[in-house]
Amino acid sequence: GQQVMQIPQYQHVQEGEDFTTYCNSSTTLSNIQWYKQRPGGHPVFLIQLVKSGEVKKQKRLTFQFGEAKKNSSLHITATQTTDVGTYFCVFGAGNNRKLIWGLGTSLAVNP
Amino acid sequence: EAQVTQNPRYLITVTGKKLTVTCSQNMNHEYMSWYRQDPGLGLRQIYYSMNVEVTDKGDVPEGYKVSRKEKRNFPLILESPSPNQTSLYFCASSDRDYYEQYFGPGTRLTVT
Numbered sequence: 001g002q003q004v005m006q007i008p009q010y011q012h013v014q015e016g017e018d019f020t021t022y023c024n025s026s027t028t029l030s031n032i033q034w035y036k037q038r039p040g041g042h043p044v045f046l047i048q049l050v051k052s053g054e055v056k057k058q059k060r061l062t063f064q065f066g067e068a069k070k071n072s073s074l075h076i077t078a079t080q081t082t083d084v085g086t087y088f089c090v091f092g093a094g095n096n097r098k099l100i101w102g103l104g105t106s107l108a109v110n111p
Numbered sequence: 112e113a114q115v116t117q118n119p120r121y122l123i124t125v126t127g128k129k130l131t132v133t134c135s136q137n138m139n140h141e142y143m144s145w146y147r148q149d150p151g152l153g154l155r156q157i158y159y160s161m162n163v164e165v166t167d168k169g170d171v172p173e174g175y176k177v178s179r180k181e182k183r184n185f186p187l188i189l190e191s192p193s194p195n196q197t198s199l200y201f202c203a204s205s206d207r208d209y210y211e212q213y214f215g216p217g218t219r220l221t222v223t
Contacts, residue, residue: 031209042201042214043154088153092209098169099144099209103153 004029006089006102014110019076021105023089030092032072034063037104038085046074046087079109113138117202117215124192125223132187132218134202142205143185144169144212145177147198154201160185161208192222 035043049065144159156169176188
């Protein structure tokens with residue numbers, strides 16, 4: 001079935017360093033969502049991207065959707081310890097009714 | 112407060128003993144979904160429901176049943192649990208099928 005590859009699987013940074021996670025698909029996506037899950041918590045919605053080449057910002061977080069709508073990235077500038085968690089990309093399949101999740105990128109931040 | 116609730120939060124059971132995990136949302140959402148989360152496998156969708164009496168299989172439906180008799184409730188039923196169903200389960204709801212999903216706190220299930 002449809003899959004999306006998310007890389008890296010893990011990332012360990014010093015506080016203040018930047019962080020980027022990528023999602024890559026072999027097929028064109030209609031849209032993509034990003035979620036964050038803190039350790040021991042549940043996923044929390046961050047953003048949805050719909051348009052080709054779309055860029056959205058939320059404070060230190062920048063989200064991009066590729067021109068071909070086959071890839072997406074989440075970039076965090078100057079990480080803080082509050083950024084710790086796992087970041088997931090999610091896309092819709094089967095007319096968007098079935099949701100497929102990337103395996104996530106776990107971010108650890110050293111203070 | 113807008114929320115999705117799940118019960119129980121933790122459950123240890125034995126193989127073959129039927130169980131139900133309840134899920135309820137108070138946001139009048141049409142779309143509801145069940146996921147299981149396993150280390151290294153991410154979140155995988157078990158079943159989803161577009162509205163009352165409308166349910167469909169996700170990626171890993173084997174061994175699970177669901178029902179949607181009321182808009183707010185979407186229980187997950189394991190008729191004959193097996194150890195490979197030991198997992199962390201999340202219920203989620205959203206206004207439409209690809210809108211922002213709101214997640215419950217999770218149910219940690221262990222089947223021995």
